[in-house]
Amino acid sequence: GQNIDQPTEMTATEGAIVQINCTYQTSGFNGLFWYQQHAGEAPTFLSYNVLDGLEEKGRFSSFLSRSKGYSYLLLKELQMKDSASYLCAVRLDYKLSFGAGTTVTVRA
Amino acid sequence: EAGVVQSPRYKIIEKKQPVAFWCNPISGHNTLYWYRQNLGQGPELLIRYENEEAVDDSQLPKDRFSAERLKGVDSTLKIQPAELGDSAVYLCASSFRLSAGGMETQYFGPGTRLLVL
Numbered sequence: 535g536q537n538i539d540q541p542t543e544m545t546a547t548e549g550a551i552v553q554i555n556c557t558y559q560t561s562g563f564n565g566l567f568w569y570q571q572h573a574g575e576a577p578t579f580l581s582y583n584v585l586d587g588l589e590e591k592g593r594f595s596s597f598l599s600r601s602k603g604y605s606y607l608l609l610k611e612l613q614m615k616d617s618a619s620y621l622c623a624v625r626l627d628y629k630l631s632f633g634a635g636t637t638v639t640v641r642a
Numbered sequence: 643e644a645g646v647v648q649s650p651r652y653k654i655i656e657k658k659q660p661v662a663f664w665c666n667p668i669s670g671h672n673t674l675y676w677y678r679q680n681l682g683q684g685p686e687l688l689i690r691y692e693n694e695e696a697v698d699d700s701q702l703p704k705d706r707f708s709a710e711r712l713k714g715v716d717s718t719l720k721i722q723p724a725e726l727g728d729s730a731v732y733l734c735a736s737s738f739r740l741s742a743g744g745m746e747t748q749y750f751g752p753g754t755r756l757l758v759l
Contacts, residue, residue: 576646632685634682
């Protein structure tokens with residue numbers, strides 16, 4: 535089976551930075567995705583890492599270390615609308631195996 | 643560009659009743675996925691289609707679940723009969739798969755929230 539771990543909840547203040555960690559132990563690896571999911575809505579694509587290093591996209595950045603089985607999603611200049619669940623997913627060929635998600639609450 | 647469309651958005655049924663969900667993927671996407679998401683969990687794959695062929699249905703409980711993708715576009719997922727444990731959100735996703743191993747982003751629909759009483 536696939537094991538993908540991320541914290542259940544995180545709370546941060548508007549304007550701050552939050553880092554969501556994801557560790558994985560899987561039978562293979564073809565890349566790692568981060569999705570954002572607001573309550574009652576569809577998961578939406580945020581980022582994709584297949585090589586080690588940092589991918590920056592506006593206020594969001596994602597990092598991958600394949601040797602450590604580790605990734606993080608960095609959210610900068612937090613806004614209230616960033617309150618959502620953030621899902622880490624490991625790709626094995628076409629298949630995505632998801633973590634349980636991290637619920638981020640942004641407080642004023 | 644229109645996203646993945648699913649209907650209905652919500653469904654409440656009594657156990658042992660049948661239920662069906664419909665999905666219209668993004669135009670041009672050849673691969674379609676059905677996932678189930680339980681409360682507080684990530685989505686779990688039920689079935690994957692490439693065009694009209696179900697290429698992975700290993701996670702689909704075939705005693706009560708069935709799916710089809712006629713003409714390789716829209717898809718329906720059916721449960722008959724439904725059980726209490728089937729209460730979940732059923733998500734449809736689509737992608738364009740050019741070749742094995744290539745970058746392929748799955749785009750999700752809003753899901754159907756099923757409650758079995």
